[in-house]
Amino acid sequence: QKEVEQNSGPLSVPEGAIASLNCTYSDRGSQSFFWYRQYSGKSPELIMFIYSNGDKEDGRFTAQLNKASQYVSLLIRDSQPSDSATYLCAANAGGTSYGKLTFGQGTILTVHP
Amino acid sequence: EADIYQTPRYLVIGTGKKITLECSQTMGHDKMYWYQQDPGMELHLIHYSYGVNSTEKGDLSSESTVSRIRTEHFPLTLESARPSHTSQYLCASRMTGYQETQYFGPGTRLLVL
Secondary structure: OOOEEEOOOOEEEEOOOOEEEEEEEOOOOOOOEEEEEEOOOOOOEEEEEEOOOEEEEEOOEEEEEEOOOOEEEEEEOOOOHHHOEEEEEEEEOOHHHOOOEEEOOOEEEEEEO | OOOEEEEOOEEEEOOOOOEEEEEEEOOOOOEEEEEEEOOOOOOEEEEEEEEOOEEEEOOOOOOOEEOOOEOOEOOEEEOOOOHHHOEEEEEEEEOOOOOOOOEEOOOEEEEEO
């Protein structure tokens, strides 16, 4: 089992819909979680981070964290074609690996007009 | 906005050449990382550093080496480039402490002929 696993995708949603991206993690020592967006051929750019259980909203993006279920999600409201990219979930490793981020394999999102 | 720079952005070089990929950040971050990513594939951590004179190998074995003589500078060197080294190399940095958000540089695309 991968330490950070994302829903396999690719995910395709129509413009204006809500895109839901999911991520589970296995390291219970992980304290903080990050969502990155990566356009093809570019480097990852940070969208949001979350470290407390519950929801965190930033514009059209909402991150959700449930530490008991070891589950992180990202909701994108009013999806736009410019949101089409690969979304990476990352967890701050705990224990002796502290200081390293563990990345998921990424979910490709396509928003079609 | 993150101030992390990588040079060169693109490099085409012949087999057997020695190359150094530069990475610099002006944010005073103590932690720095090198990732390797093939097109459409996952990020793989190849080296990291928690501070000056501290370097560690990452999760993916790499023939490259790194050094950290100054806080802001984390160069990666390949003594003898091979076609198997063709990839995108991403540098990242983060600061120990609150939230520890990690930022990526723009990347170096390396092609070894």
